[in-house]
Amino acid sequence: MSMNITMKVNGKSVSAAVPVSTTLVEFIREHLRLTGTHVGCNTSQCGACTVHVNGRAVKSCNMLVAQAHGADVMTIEGLAAANGDMHPMQAAFKEHHGLQCGFCTPGMVMSACELKGKVMNPSDEEIRACLDGNICRCTGYQNIVTSVKAGLAAMS
Amino acid sequence: MKTDGIGARVTRKEDHRFLTGNGQYTDDIILPRQTYAAFVRSPHAHATINGIDSTAAAAMPGVVAIFTGKDIEESKIGGLPCGWGITSKDGTPAIEPPHPILCIGKARYVGDHVAVVIAETPEQAHAAADVMDVDYGILPAVVSTGTAAASKTAVHDQAPNNVCYTWGHGDEAGVKAAFEKAHHISTLELINQRLAPNAMEPRAANASYTKHDQSYTLYVANQNPHVERLLMCAFVLGLPESKVRVIAPDVGGGFGSKIFLYAEETALVWASKHVGRPIKWTADRSEAFLTDAHGRDHVTKVELAMDAKGMFLALRVKTIANMGAYLSTFASSVPTILYATLLAGQYKTPAVYAEVKAVFTNTAPVDAYRGAGRPEATYVVERIVEQAARDMKMDPAAIRRQNFITEFPYATPVGLTYDTGNYAAHLDKAMQMADVAGYPARKAASAAKGKKRGLGYSCYIEACGLAPSNIAGALGARAGLFEAGEVRVHPTGTVTVFTGSHSHGQGHETTFAQVVAAKLGIPVENVEIVHGDTGRVPFGMGTYGSRSLSVGGTAIVKAVDKIIAKGKKIAAHLLEAADTDIEFENGVFKVAGTDKSVPFGAVSLTAYVPHNYPLDKLEPGLNENAFYDPTNFTYPSGTYICEVEVDPETGKVAIEQFVAVDDFGNIVNPMIVEGQVQGGIAQGLGQAMMEGCSYDPQSGQLLTGSYMDYAMPRASDIPNIKISNVVTPCTHNPLGVKGCGEAGAIGSPPAYINALTDALGVKDVAMPATVERVWRAANNVV
Ligand code: FES
Ligand code: FES
Numbered sequence: 001m002s003m004n005i006t007m008k009v010n011g012k013s014v015s016a017a018v019p020v021s022t023t024l025v026e027f028i029r030e031h032l033r034l035t036g037t038h039v040g041c042n043t044s045q046c047g048a049c050t051v052h053v054n055g056r057a058v059k060s061c062n063m064l065v066a067q068a069h070g071a072d073v074m075t076i077e078g079l080a081a082a083n084g085d086m087h088p089m090q091a092a093f094k095e096h097h098g099l100q101c102g103f104c105t106p107g108m109v110m111s112a113c114e115l116k117g118k119v120m121n122p123s124d125e126e127i128r129a130c131l132d133g134n135i136c137r138c139t140g141y142q143n144i145v146t147s148v149k150a151g152l153a154a155m156s
Numbered sequence: 157m158k159t160d161g162i163g164a165r166v167t168r169k170e171d172h173r174f175l176t177g178n179g180q181y182t183d184d185i186i187l188p189r190q191t192y193a194a195f196v197r198s199p200h201a202h203a204t205i206n207g208i209d210s211t212a213a214a215a216m217p218g219v220v221a222i223f224t225g226k227d228i229e230e231s232k233i234g235g236l237p238c239g240w241g242i243t244s245k246d247g248t249p250a251i252e253p254p255h256p257i258l259c260i261g262k263a264r265y266v267g268d269h270v271a272v273v274i275a276e277t278p279e280q281a282h283a284a285a286d287v288m289d290v291d292y293g294i295l296p297a298v299v300s301t302g303t304a305a306a307s308k309t310a311v312h313d314q315a316p317n318n319v320c321y322t323w324g325h326g327d328e329a330g331v332k333a334a335f336e337k338a339h340h341i342s343t344l345e346l347i348n349q350r351l352a353p354n355a356m357e358p359r360a361a362n363a364s365y366t367k368h369d370q371s372y373t374l375y376v377a378n379q380n381p382h383v384e385r386l387l388m389c390a391f392v393l394g395l396p397e398s399k400v401r402v403i404a405p406d407v408g409g410g411f412g413s414k415i416f417l418y419a420e421e422t423a424l425v426w427a428s429k430h431v432g433r434p435i436k437w438t439a440d441r442s443e444a445f446l447t448d449a450h451g452r453d454h455v456t457k458v459e460l461a462m463d464a465k466g467m468f469l470a471l472r473v474k475t476i477a478n479m480g481a482y483l484s485t486f487a488s489s490v491p492t493i494l495y496a497t498l499l500a501g502q503y504k505t506p507a508v509y510a511e512v513k514a515v516f517t518n519t520a521p522v523d524a525y526r527g528a529g530r531p532e533a534t535y536v537v538e539r540i541v542e543q544a545a546r547d548m549k550m551d552p553a554a555i556r557r558q559n560f561i562t563e564f565p566y567a568t569p570v571g572l573t574y575d576t577g578n579y580a581a582h583l584d585k586a587m588q589m590a591d592v593a594g595y596p597a598r599k600a601a602s603a604a605k606g607k608k609r610g611l612g613y614s615c616y617i618e619a620c621g622l623a624p625s626n627i628a629g630a631l632g633a634r635a636g637l638f639e640a641g642e643v644r645v646h647p648t649g650t651v652t653v654f655t656g657s658h659s660h661g662q663g664h665e666t667t668f669a670q671v672v673a674a675k676l677g678i679p680v681e682n683v684e685i686v687h688g689d690t691g692r693v694p695f696g697m698g699t700y701g702s703r704s705l706s707v708g709g710t711a712i713v714k715a716v717d718k719i720i721a722k723g724k725k726i727a728a729h730l731l732e733a734a735d736t737d738i739e740f741e742n743g744v745f746k747v748a749g750t751d752k753s754v755p756f757g758a759v760s761l762t763a764y765v766p767h768n769y770p771l772d773k774l775e776p777g778l779n780e781n782a783f784y785d786p787t788n789f790t791y792p793s794g795t796y797i798c799e800v801e802v803d804p805e806t807g808k809v810a811i812e813q814f815v816a817v818d819d820f821g822n823i824v825n826p827m828i829v830e831g832q833v834q835g836g837i838a839q840g841l842g843q844a845m846m847e848g849c850s851y852d853p854q855s856g857q858l859l860t861g862s863y864m865d866y867a868m869p870r871a872s873d874i875p876n877i878k879i880s881n882v883v884t885p886c887t888h889n890p891l892g893v894k895g896c897g898e899a900g901a902i903g904s905p906p907a908y909i910n911a912l913t914d915a916l917g918v919k920d921v922a923m924p925a926t927v928e929r930v931w932r933a934a935n936n937v938v
Contacts, residue, residue, distance in 0.1 A: 021279075035184035036177015038408070040356045041441040045863035048356060076177035090175040094167050097831050101661030102174025103356040103408025109175065128871040135863070137356050137409050138661045140838030140900075141871040143831055 007071050009034070010078025024068050025049045025060035028075055036076040036106045040135065047134030050107035051075045057114035059133070076106035079113070089113050089151035098147030100138035108134050112148040116155050124149070161674040162891075165827040168666045169680070170659070179406040182360035182377045187434035190362075191220050193424060194281035195437070196271040196288045197446065198263030201297035201518035201856025202309070205259055205270065209289040213273060216287060218280030221431050223423070224271040225260040233257075233426060236417055236482070237391040240489035241632040242321045242514075250321035250514070253312035255482040257392065257419040257426070263292070264311055264481035265518050266858055267446030269419045274427065274435055297518040297856035301478040302455045304515035311481055311516040318516045320479050320488070325496040326509035326570050331461075334470030334507050338461035342544040348532045349923050350453035350478065350849040351842075352866055353525050355660075357408020358444045361421035364434035371399045372428060376421045378404040379414045379658050380698020383635065385690050387417040387485065393426060397690075400425070404688040407660035411839070412524040413448045414660065415700050416485035420447075445861045450849055451525020453478035454491060454532050460505075460540045466548045466555045468505040473536055475512045480521035487523045488514065493631050494529025494619075494701075500568035501537035502579045502615045502793060503559040508569045518856045520849075524700060526839055526901040527618070534616045538906035542613065543919065552613050552910070553587060560615075565887075572619055574791045575887040579615060582817040582882050586795040589878055590815040595799070598812075608802040608934070609812070610915025613795065614907035620895035621706035621790040621886075638785035639703070640695040641711035643672065643719050645778035647764035649757030650682045653715075656696015657708030658688050662897065663828045664704060670824055671709055671891065675716045676756060677743025694781060702895030705824065706790050710889045714782035722778060723759045729770045730754050730762060790886045790894035794818035796837075798907040802915045807931025809845070809912060811875045816903070818879075821886040821894035829896045830879050836900020837877050842869040843901075844908035848924045867924070 006015040009032060016031050028037050028051065037060060040048035044062035051060045052074040079087040086094070089109050099105040111134050119126055127145050136144060160166050173179050210222045236255040243249055254260075259270050270290055275281035298307045304318045311318055335341060355377075362375040372395070378384050381402040388402075389395045407414060424435045439447070455476045461469040477491030496510035527534075541559075545552040560579045567573045587593075595611055602609035622628065625636040642654040653672055657664055669683040676683075686692055699708070724738040727745030731738070731752050739748050746753035762769060763778040799812040816833055823829050846867035850859045860866040885892030905923060912921055912930065921933045932938065 029184075033186075034177065035181075036179070038181070038357070039183070039438075040358070041863055043441065043862060043864075046356065046441075076175075080176050084176075086172070086175060093175055094171040097168070097827050099171060099174055100663070100831060100835060101355070101357065101409040102170070102179050102406065103181065105174050106177050124876070125872070131871040135356065135868050135870060137354055137411070137839070137868070138835045139831060140834035140836075140877070141874050142834045142876050145871065145876075 003066060005065050005069050007068055007073055009073045010075060018065060020066060022065045023061055024063040024065045027065040028060060034075050034077050038103055038106060040103065047111060048104050048107040050110040050134065052110060052114065057111050076110060079109065088154035092151030092154060093147040096143050096147040096150055098139065098144045104134060104136040108136065108144060112151060115148065116152055122152070160670060160680045162670060162824050164670065164825065166666055166670055166680060166825055168663050169669060170663065170665045181357055181406045181408055182362060182375045183438045185362055185375055187362060187364055189433045191274050191276060191431060191433050191435050192278040192281045193272050193274050193435050193437040194278070194285040195269050195420065196273065196285045196290065198259065198266060198268040198270050200263060200292055200294050201266050201299070202295040203263050204293035204295065205261060205263060206291040206293050208271060213284040213288045216280065216284040218276035219273060219284045220276065221274045221427065222271060223258065223427055225256060225258040228256055228258045229260050233394065234392045236419060236422065237387055238483040238488055239485050239634050241634060242323055242488045242492055244321040245324040250488055251315045252483055253314045257422045265520055266856060267443065267520060268481065272423050272427065274431055299517055299519060299851050299853050299856045301453055301476055301515065301517065304517045305513065311518055315516055320483065320514040320516055322511065322513045323492050324511050327507050328509045330507040331470040331472050331509040335461045335472065338469055339464040340462050340547060342460045342540055342547045344458050344540050344543055344920065346456045346458065346536060346539060347922055348452045348454040348456065348535055350522065351451045351525055351847050352445050352849050353411045353413035353448055353451060354868060355409030355411055355413055358439035358441060359414065359418065359420065359448060360438040361424050362434060362436040363421065363424035363428040365428040365432065371401065372425050373401045373403065374421060374425050375403050375405060377407050377414055379407065379410040379660055379700055380696065381658065381688055381690050382656060382696045383698050384417055388422055388425065392422050401691040403691065404658055410660040411526040412451065412528055412700060415698070416449055416523055441863065442861050445866065446858055447520060449484045449521050449523035450480065451522065452532060453522050456536055458536045458540045460544050462544060462548065466544065466550050466558065468503055468559050470507040471499060471505050473499055473510040475510065477512055477514045478517055478519065478522055479514050480517060480519045482521050484521035484523035487521060489632065490524050490529045491532065495533050497570050497572050498530050498533035498617065498619060499537060500570050502561060502617050504561045505559070506569060519851055526836065527898040528701065530618045530898065531902045531905065534614065534902050535906050538614045538616065539909065542910040553583060556613065556615050557583060573788060575788055576884045577791060577793050577819060578882060578884050579793060582793065582795040582819055583615060585880060585882060586797050586815050586817040589817065589880060590797040590799065590813060602801050608804055608915040610800050610911040612798045612907045612910025612914055614903045614910065615795050616899065616903035617791055617793040618898060618902050619789040620702035620792055621786055622701040622703050623789050624787055625785050637697055638783050639697055639708040639711045640783050641708065641715045642694050642781045643712065643715040645719055645760045647761050649678065649760045651676065651678065652684045652686055653712055654686045654693040655708050655712060656693055656698065657704040658699040662699065662704060667705060667825050667828055668709060668712060672712060672716055675713065677741065678756060702897040705891065705893045706886065706889050706895050707784060707786055709891055709893065711782050711784035713890050714784055715780045718780035718782065719778060723756065725774055726759045726762055727754050730768065787888050790821070792818060792820050792894040792896065792899055794899055794903055796903040796907040798911040800911045800915055802912065802930060802934060804934035807927040807934060809930055813878065814875055815878045816900065817881060818896065818899050819882045819884055820896045822883060822892040823881065824893065832896045833879055833900045834877050836898060837904045838869050838874045840901040840904030841874060841908055844905040844923055844925060846873065846924045846926060
């Protein structure tokens, strides 16, 4: 069975007829071909698939696309300015070497951006606690914490 | 402070694409007329396959083709090879049972590849795979490392007692004699538990066949595409390399697990010709847990003999290493050549002997995982040395220091020659950074709160930069271990470098560009690094064993030197001087002692527009290749100090500080190197504190098959690491570099466990030292 889905992705309206069992991450990757959002587990454990749905960071492998019908979705591809200038959080990850292989990175960045407005001037421990849903195998997290701190400061 | 050249913290050229979602990993690629594969995997650890009925599956919607072991058998293709031959003590070769790409007759571990179903969509492939009717005859399973050799069940008929080899290394008689006159012998029994590598990008492959030139293209998440191609062509499919192009695009972490030639991608390449369409497969996380080659899995007894002053006389090690169900690509070398050769550690122990028994079990194959053999060796050495200090009532730093090797080059009793190092220098620096002098006061303060504080050292050494091909060959390697590089200077003076090394997080696009830019005196932005494509890169042995900069980087340096030498000839012609009078510095060729000069860009342009050019003596163009085969391994070393505070009431451990002082020789990009150390230590602490693959000892079912069951270190689990370094440049490569990728994972587990056992006053807490294990140890509850 398929259904018609309409939503806004990175500011643009999209619509498609997809099987009802389609998850949001499948829709983003396979139908819209926005492959910056990654699948590390498909069971909501690793956070590689994190996107924003109506401003909230969600694991897109853990949500049916039907649940996002009519929503405003932002993926990693929507974060940088139209001229290619990186968002302050992206720039902070580059500046502080918050990524190595880059696979967890889009999810990390999307999770990190959501902290803006949620926690004021977070400590390292608070940032670490907030990133609990995102696994990185490469960096040991230290530079991610530094990046997030700097990114949040640059966003204000 | 330099802003780009060697030694500068240059931010990474590759980051923009990763940060903006423009990376291109294998699963991101969809080819025209794409089909998708799902593997039918054995649900049993050990079973005969009595029959496979594909009728129902073949009738499912979207199914394109189904292949089983029978098709593989009939096609007469080879099995997956093992790249390293080991000879047992008794002179017999290691037993290397067949490793077919789809099971023939028997399945030997949960996840073993029974059949492959190819369909129009991944969902259709999985749905059809689910209804494949396989008639299994369940057999008893061999699971545990320690008892496999005593099992009545054989994993392979060729190895009736499940022993692959029993290998000895070192001076057995000399060690025995030293033990007889020892003042004290310290002993430990240690388990180095099995780990799942867990690169965040699951393995993936996409294979296609092109009719018009009968060629294959394979996109695969892999660390060494040329090796992948060589093994696949020469051993399995019998194809000329010219007909197979292997592309490893952006790869989301490897840690060893993507070195190996796996059944999945091989089956896809083979099947792509039959199907006539591209076939793609991406592992889900449970498949990754079941079938990525695991790491470690050693059971060891170690004994250290000392004189009355705590000088080490001899070390004796007996290890059982689990190979899993089949020999993976480099499995046999990991607990032998990469392990026993490191057992001297940083110490001048005169005699060392190791015996390693490798066993088959009905579990996933075990192979190289970050450090590969060297973490296991370091764990053995640094645990027993700490134990020796306790037994002798000596300070653990002092007993290490008095046994340190201090003169170089130093030939160890286990076959390596360390070229350089200064072990006391990193010990001193680490002790200072960790304020060891203030430790007793901190311990007392913890005790006053009812907490137990402990301090642990680890002075590791590793052999990296694999390695001289002739030495490796004499030790059983069936491949060369050089590296290749090509430097192509374009007419405008910009440069493309083709390297056989492969980056899957290491940042070669930046580090290698820094090296080339510094040597040629051009901006880093003008240097582009190409890797991971057998269709573009001349040759390569790939990235593992912390070899990229020391071996791959040196090949590039050699090619750059040829560029400069040729450039000098062109400049000499332009400047009407003798070749020998030309100097090259900061991107300018000059006649020595004059102000006559010509910039690099003018020389490169002349090379491609050779109007005023010595065509009679010199070919046009500016493009050079080099191969580099090192003359020795490199020997990074370091001191790690871990300080923990244990709450005996809850078993919770807080890492109060973790100090890492490494000697990687010269450093090109300190930012990247620190990142490697931080990431390596996180993996090592993951092993020490929480990670471990667990199989049911009877059924052989993997109990840790998801992130719900296998504890991965998360941001709150890992502390900030205090990092510094000392420098003794490597003596035998032009950059003086040693490699930094594995140190963290090698050095950190013993530092943590030494600290923990010190805090608790116990001899051992088995890894992973979970809260439960710590609480039991703290409260004497078995
Ligand atoms: S892929 Fe969604 S959380 Fe891992
Ligand atoms: S950068 Fe590789 S998993 Fe985080």
